[in-house]
Amino acid sequence: MSETTPAAAEAAATEPFRYGATLAAEIESRWQDIWEKEGTFNAPNPAGALADPAAGDVVSKPHSFIMDMFPYPSGAGLHVGHPLGYIATDVYARYQRMTGHNVLHTLGYDAFGLPAEQHAVATGQHPRITTEAAMANMRQQLRRLGLGHDPRRSIATIDPEYYRWTQWIFLQIFNSWYDQEAGEGGKARPIAELIAQFESGEREVPGGGVWAELSAAEREELLGEYRLAYSKEVPVNWCPGLGTVLANEEVTADGRSERGNFPVFKSNLRQWMMRITAYSDRLIADLDLLDWPEAIKLQQRNWIGRSEGARVDFAVGSGSAITVFTTRPDTLFGATYMVLAPEHALVDSIVPAAWPAETHEDWKGGAATPAEAVAAYRAEAAAKSDVERQVDAKVKTGVFTGAYATNPVSGEPVPVFVADYVLMGYGTGAIMAVPAHDHRDFAFARAFALPMRCVVQPTDGRTDDPSTWDDAFDTYDSVIVNSAHDDLSLDGLSVVEAKAAATEWLAGQGIGEGTVNYRLRDWLFSRQRYWGEPFPIVYDADGVMHALPESMLPVEVPVVEDYSPHTYDPFDSTSSPKTPLSRNEDWVNVELDLGDGVQTYRRETNTMPNWAGSCWYELRYIDPANGEKVVDPANEQYWLGPTAQKPGGGADLYVGGAEHAVLHLLYARFWHKVLHDLGHVSSVEPFHKLFNQGMITADVYRDERGFPVPAAEVEESGDGRYFWNGEAVKREAGKMGKSLKNAVAPDEIADEYGADTLRLYEMSMGPLDVSRPWDTRAVVGSYRFLQRLWRNIVSEATGELVVTEEEPDEATLRALHKAIDGIRGDMAGLRFNTAVAKAIELNNFLVKRGSTPRSVAEQIVLMVAPLAPHIAEELWRRLGHDGTLTYTDYPVADPAYAVAEAVTCVIQIKGKVKARLEVSPAITDAELEALAMADPAVVAAIGDAPVRKVIARAPKLVNIVTG
RNA sequence: GCCCCGGUAGCCCAGCGGUAGAGGCAGUGGUCUCAAACACCAUCCAGCGUGGGUUCGAAUCCCACCCGGGGCACCA
Incomplete structure (x- = not known):
């Protein structure tokens, strides 16, 4: 073309x-120059460097803060799909300016991250050089579109003056803990206040120690259990092919990395975490304040996965108990066996020396003793990658531990199994199995010939004998049966009533309590990359962690020759991560005075994930040049503060793709809430109205071999067939992009x-x-x-x-x-x-x-x-x-x-159009009906038929029902 | 398997209880031109994915199914 x-x-x-x-x-080009020269789209702030005395009383003017999702500056250049959202927000912003709003609209760049680093490694050019070139190119391409952005606010995450505040926010989070007792639903408070409570004895030191007698390392270990950002050895997603660990949100359902599609393995590693789970309830509840698509709200609710249920203790052996989480305490009488996750800590202590008499052969996994069987099964489970575990999910596997627990309501002994369909990371890592009323338990029970007991009355015509069933009966809309003993009867109660009754009884017995459980896990916040924000953390000679003071920010990304990651064979699950920054001893070892005189410290060598910079950029758009504060409260209040229209506050419009439904949007909400709790922002939500723009797709043409051919060179024949260089090609729909040869710039x-x-x-x-x-x-x-x-x-x-x-x-x-x-x-x-x-x-x-x-x-x-x-x-x-x-x-x-001035009125007879009239829009029903009944065509059409009913809807329609 | 979103003219889409069509593309015929392109004028084209239901009246509301797109997926 x-x-x-x-x-x-x-x-x-x-x-x-x-x-x-x-x-x-x-x-x-002339108008673009004029706009730029005159600063046409510069939005005045109420206070600070971007305040404009000539703008008058800014605060009394209605504001409109319009945002596009933070773009990643790709080196490949833009295609016509990319600016769709940017054009839309620009159109809206221009309309808002013409309706009296002070409009803040700009565009910055989210420029740290894996792709830039991979591109740098591939081309041998430093990521800062390639990233800045890509940003310049993108700015140039976007300028041509005439987007009305305030250029003074266009920040980039890789700018040290930006990421010093990313690090500053990290320190705020690190130096905070979540006080469940504070306010409604709890809030973040400075960790210093917790330390004061430990010192004064107002709060008991867990483990019974005395704060003053603890070593620095012991104190730090203890505080790590409270901090909202903490470093801990946890099971994480290790991706050898990328050479880094990944957050749950970055791993696809089939256990691969979202980026690169490499296998991901579970590995216990010391990593940085963010205690986002402390905010689970508020992240769900405050969705009600937002004007977001329901689909996105639903995805966030599902991801957080709040379930109400109960914790129940099942006695096992002498004196110990297995605690399970269940959402169905109403089915407690139907619990006929138990399952522990392979990693569960209690497994070893309950395993007896020998198989109990008459143990079913299929339960033994072919082993001579329970200990052997369990060890073999655990080894098998550990060697599986998430992919394999996923593939095998349809077939239930497991072994009997040899131990029996006691059902606390029926008093019956129930066998305890180890099986990988129970996950250590959810609930307590142990379940009571109710095969009659849970699909997974049903499948397992059938595979291992375990007994079933029907305790919820079937309502779909089946009998109450589970041996005749094809699958579990899991409806909530029924009543409880077969569930009574001397001092508890659930029989006849609805599922909902029975849940409450059972929970209350358990609490009275001291063997259970109502509880809420979440699917959401803490956010894995460290990566083994070069091209990211360094942590403002150092370790002293004893290995004790110290946060750097604000005055030492930013901790700059060192300029090094070798920034490549340590990657491994993608399938090498035994490998472990190494940080690129650790190679640079000059940078890692640093002399600092942190209050105890100058000492040598070692820097933290992990870097922050790509998401860090985009978790708070809306705040910096507001006050990009503020050297004193992350954002001036007067400016934040004006642009983001809660109003009658937006009770949680936040940007007025946020446009971007739906693919960020849980990742970026959940992380950004979390950071915003922490900053709110600590008093840095007045708003409780960052983005009030969210709009997901669709994608621009493009036809893809493939030749006989299935390879895409350049779409621009394809010709269409008269009969709807397509040809490229005379060769017939097939058309299909696809994404626009270089690889499909259909990109249009x-x-x-x-x-x-x-x-x-x-x-x-x-x-x-x-x-x-x-x-x-x-x-x-x-x-x-x-x-x-x-x-x-x-x-x-x-x-x-x-x-x-x-x-x-x-x-x-x-x-x-x-x-x-x-x-x-x-x-x-x-x-x-x-x-x-x-x-x-x-x-x-x-x-x-x-x-x-x-x-x-x-x-x-x-x-x-x-x-x-x-x-x-x-x-x-x-x-x-x-x-x-x-x-x-x-x-x-x-x-x-x-x-x-x-x-x-006049509208066409249609006259129908039994719904069929028979005549039209030109009438005034102000005509009444009665006048219209009279006109219609007098119309010759209508009179003729009705003929002798009796008129049963006349419906007049002025001014557009009269319908006459005859016959 | 479950949950969202969408199927209207050859194509992209308006209409979301009351005449099936706002706009655009393509097609066809014409004007302009030596011809053509551009431009302009005119014009053709569907009964609204399928099957039921509610209603005086359904593209529009309800139910089931089919097709396409997206999300979740052993979460107890």
Whole structure:
């Protein structure tokens, strides 16, 4: 496509006053320069360096903080799918400016992370060089689109002045603990307050020690159990192929790394964690404050996975007990066996020396003693990667431990198994199995010939004998049966009632209590990478951890020769991570005075994950140059503070892809809440309204071998078949990208038609939240619209204005105000596709009219301005206005003209259209009915049939029911 | 397997109880042109995924199913 000479450019060469690619390019670059030079989109702050005395009383002006999801600057350059959201937020931001809002809209770069590092390793260039080049390239590409960003606020996460605050927030989190007793639902408090409680004896030191007598190492160990950021040996996701550990959220359902698709293994390693689980309840509850798509809220709720249930102790052996978590205490009488996770600590202590008499052969796993059987099974489970465990999930495996526990309600002995379908990381790592009413337990019980007991009355026609069942019966909507003994009877109670009754009884017996359990785990926060934020943490000669004081921030990423990660064979589960930063002894060993005189310390060599920088960037957009504080409270309050419309506060609009539903959005909410608890921000949520834009897809053409061929070179034959170089190829839908050879760059489209055309086309393709295919051929439609708009106002022959000075007639006013009314609503509701259609409709009206009154021209220019700002600015100037239209009021519809003067009323007989009438929109039902019944066509159609009923819905419809 | 979202003209999409069509692309015919491209004018095209139901009336509401896209998936 790019090889052919743009036809429009040729035309422009011969017709210099015509709106073609050449004229569009000239207009666009000129206005982009003006906006930049005049700082048109600079938003004044209430306080600090970005406050503007000339802006007047900023605080009393309504604000609108509009954000795009933090882009990662890819070295590959943009395709037309990337800017979809950026154009949409720009259109909305421009509309907001024209309706009196102080608009904060900018775009920064999330520039730390794995891809940049991998790219650097591949090309041999330092990640800072490649990343900064990619950012410059992306800025250049985006500038051409005319996005109205405040350039003073465009931060980058790799800037030391930015990441010093990322490290500062880390220190806030590190130096905090979650006080469950504080406020409603608890809150984060400074760790110093906890230490004071231990010192004074107000709070008992766990383990019974005395604080003053503990060593520094012991104190730090203890505080690690409280800190919201802590370092601990935990089972983590180790990915040898990437050479780093990963958060649960970065591992796919089939046990592979989201990035790179390498196998991931469970490994016990000392790593940094964030205690996000302390916020589980608040992260769920505060979703109610947010204007987010329900689907995203649902995904967050599911990810956090709150379940209410009970902890129950099952006595085993003499004196010890296995504690299980269950959501179904109502089915306690149906618990016929138990299962421990292979890693469960109690396994060793309950295993007897020999198999009990009459132990089922299938339960022994072929071993001579229970200890052998358990050891063999554990070894087998440990060697499995998550992938294998996933693949094997359909078949239930396990072995009998040889031990029996006692069902606390039935008093019956229940065998205790070890099986990997029970996960150590959830609940207590142990379950009571109720095979009659749980699918997994049912499958296991069938495999091991375990007894089942039906305790919930089946309601689907099956008998109450589980031996005849094909699967468990797990409905909640039924009543409990077979569940009674001397002082507890659940029989006849509903499931919900029985849960409460059973929990209450257990608590009374001291063997259980109601509890809430979460699927969410603490967030693994360290990575073994070079290209990330270093931790502001050092270790002294005794290995005791010290946080650096604020004055020593930022801890800069050292400039080194060798920044490559230590990667391994992707399948080598025995390997262990090594940090790239540890190679650099000069940097690792550091002389510092942390209050005890100058001493040698070793730096923490892990780095923070990619998510760290994007967890708080909304705050820095607000106050990018603040050297004293993360954000000035006056500015935070103004832009993010809670209001009647947004009870939790947060940015007014946040647009981005749905793929960040749980990762970024959950982490950012968590950090924001910590900062709120510690008094740094007034808002409790970072993003009030979230909008997920759809994807732009593109046709992919594959040859016989299935390889993609360059989509731009494919030709369509008349009969709907496709050819490339004469060879038949197959068409399918796909993502846009280099690998599928179907990427279209925004620059190509801007070259041929101008950026305004590209913006308009992207906005008119369909609703913003729906994915839709790119069609280069269709772009010309948006171009023609702009040409017609231009022609309605400026002569193509002379470049002179052609608007008339007449007063618009009534029909024109009606068309105009109908358009204003509709477009305003569409703009406010982010329905840009229909807004464009209405603008085209009005413009087409003006074309047919033959001339355009000046007042109408001005209003249509203003209406189109958010969508196609360059041509609008140019026409506005040519219409005789000085300066930018950015802050000119958006047209307001006159209600007198916004309704049609006459409407067509349809007359139906039994739902079939028989006649039409032109009536006033103000007509009453009775008048309309009378008119309809008098209509000759209607009279004829009714004939002799009796009229049973007449439905009149003024002014559009009358339906006559006969017969 | 479970949970979301979507199926309207050849294509992208409006309409979301009341005439199936706002807008765009493509197609067809014409104007312009020596021809063509561009542009302009005109025009063709679907009964709304399928099957039931509610209603005077259903693309629109309800139920079931089919197809496409996304998410979750031994979480006790």
